[in-house]
Amino acid sequence: MRIEKDSLGSLPVPDDAYFGIQTVRCAQNYDVTDHTFNELPHVIKAVAEVKMAAALANEEIGALEPEKAKAIVQACQEIIDGKFADQFPVNIWRSHGTGVNMNVNEVIANRANEILTGKKGYDAVHPNTHVNMCQSSNDIYPAAEAIVLYRMIAKTLKSVKYFEDALAEKAKELKDVPRLGRTCMQDAVPMTFGQVFGAWHSLIARNRKRLENLLPEYQETILGATVLGSGMGELPGYNETVYKHLSKVVGFEMKQAKFAEEVIEDSALFDGSQNNDSFIYLMGVLKAIACAGGRIGNDLYVFSSGPRTGIGEIILPSIAPGSSIMPGKINPYMPELLLQIMQQIISHDMMATLTVNESDLDLCSSTCGSFLGAMESLELIDKGFRLVADRCIKGIKVNAEKARQNAEMSTSLATMVSALYGYPTGTKIAHQAWNEGKSCKEVALEEGLIPPKVAEELFDVRKLADRKATIEMFNKFKSLRKID
Known part of the structure; x- marks a missing residue:
């Protein structure tokens, strides 16, 4: 063991x-869990990237000797490359970035x-004087957070698009497969499974675009604000130089936060130091995406229920036995996963709300839970949506015969009778069909309301699911319409 000293002792x-x-x-x-920053190499990488950019900027403005800057940059690059991966034992629950x-x-x-002298120590390069030059934990860590979130959002967007595309392909595959629509879990009117998956595709696409719109926000950060926003401790030229190097190091443009309508100079830096409401917006969108996935998962749960005593119109891929005691049982594991992702992300959204209100005065010191929650939420969507697309959506089959039969036997088809002959007549047909266990088509023919050839079209469940086809039928058979 070696003995080190700081302002508090040895x-x-x-x-x-x-x-x-x-x-x-x-x-x-902060030894409250076994989870440390050794488990978050992407965060450590981002911090090292900021340190590298700062060293390069300080060298450029003449504040840091080239030899020391070169050694710092090399050390940063080694961390970025994954070396020293076990050297970050600070707990993930820590003060506002100072520890990490x-x-x-x-x-x-x-x-x-070690590079300069052949041994560890701070003789040539000091962690505060040289490595932390022109910086504060209060601007370094938010900058690293922004870099991490930009990358994770960009990666997650690809997975959401992958899930979205799988739904689109399934919608096209099933576009002509009729089924009975259901409202409030009761029989409604015919539609197709293509329309079901098409609506899901629209749902996911809409929320993906909301996340895309947030991405540019994470190219702005408060690096250069130092402690509170005033930039105290910076040397001349650093603030104007560091973002050029940071953009080059991380591989995408980074810029200092600006408020176009400011009445006090650098208001965006003071704002960014004090507030972390951006997490509420990010988590709100992630919650919307997760809830969209949860909605799809819940519907798949119901559609695939059975297989003999439930709806049983959708057949999910069999990916694992569903019971340790019941032979042949298959559970809807992937829909369940979507629901569990939704539940976890809802809890992270609540954490983001709490942390916004629990900072005080001049520093948003409570971002730990928000940042950890946002990272886990992005990872859950990134990995989970891709997994569900591959192991569930792409392999879904439909029991087309059962789905059509359910649609054709629904008393909701009396809607067509109502449109042609009035609501009382439609109601009579529906009740008679239900009481006699017949289809509305059979009853309408028996009552002599509709000629057989006309009935074949008017009760064609595939046509009834098509807006244009339905309108064309009303035009074609408008002479039959008898409403007083």
């Missing part, structure tokens, strides 16, 4: 550790010293 640090005393303190202070910022600062400093 502590032992493992000899082989690249982190230092402040990491040890933070790891001890100093953890990364110490790893970079020790590695930079």
Whole structure:
């Protein structure tokens, strides 16, 4: 063990550790779970990218010696490449970024010293003086959050689109398969399974576009605000230089947050330091996407119920046995997964709401739960929607015979009789069909209301699901219409 000192005293640090005393303190202070930033390499990568951009900017403005800047940049690149992956023991539940910022600062400093001197330590490069130059945890960590969320949103959008495309393909495949529509779980009028999947496709596409509209917000951040927004501690030229380097390092444009209608200079930086309401908007959209998926999952649950005693019109792919005791039972695992994703994301949305209101005065110090929740929500949608598309949506089959039979036997087909002969006549046909266990078509023919050739068209459930075909039929048979 080596002994390190800080403003609070001394502590032992493992000899082989690249982190230092402040990491040890933070790891001890927040030791409430076994989950550490070692599990979040994409967050550590983003922090290291910000550090690299800062070092390059500080070198450019002449604030950091080229030799030290080069060593810091090399150490950052090694972290970005995945080295030192076990050197971030700070718990995920920590103060507002200070713990993980100093953890990364110490790893970079020790590695930079090793590059320059052959040994760990802070003789040549200090974690605060050099690695954290012109920075504060209060602007570094939000910048890293923005980078992480931009990448995760972009990746999640691809998976949502993948799910959306699977629904579109299934809609086209089933466009001519009629079924009985149901409202309030009761018989309604005919439609097609293509229309069902088409509506789901529209639902997912609409919410995907809402998430796409949020993406540019994460290309703006408050890097350069330092502690509260005033930029105290920055050297001349840093703020004008750092974003150029950051954009190049991360591979997409990053820029400082601006408020076009500001009445006080740098209002966006003070605002961004104080408030994290962006998480409410992000989680609101993610909740909408998750609830859309949950709605689809619940409907698939019902459509596939049975197979003998439920609706049983949709046949889900069999991906695993459904019971340890009942042979042959198959459960709707993938629809269940959509529902569970929805439930978890709803809880993260509530966390985002709470954290917005539990910060105070000049710093939004409660973003931990919001950020962790947003990351897990994005990961759940990203992986979950793609999994459901591959293991469920693409393999769905329809029991077309049963679906058609259900549609043809529905008393709701008396709607056609009502349109031609009035509501009382339609009601009479519906009741008679129900009481005698017959179809409305059979009763209408028996009552002599409709000629047989006309009945074949008027009670064709596929045509009744088609808006244009229905209108054409009314035009064709308008002479039969007898309403007083």
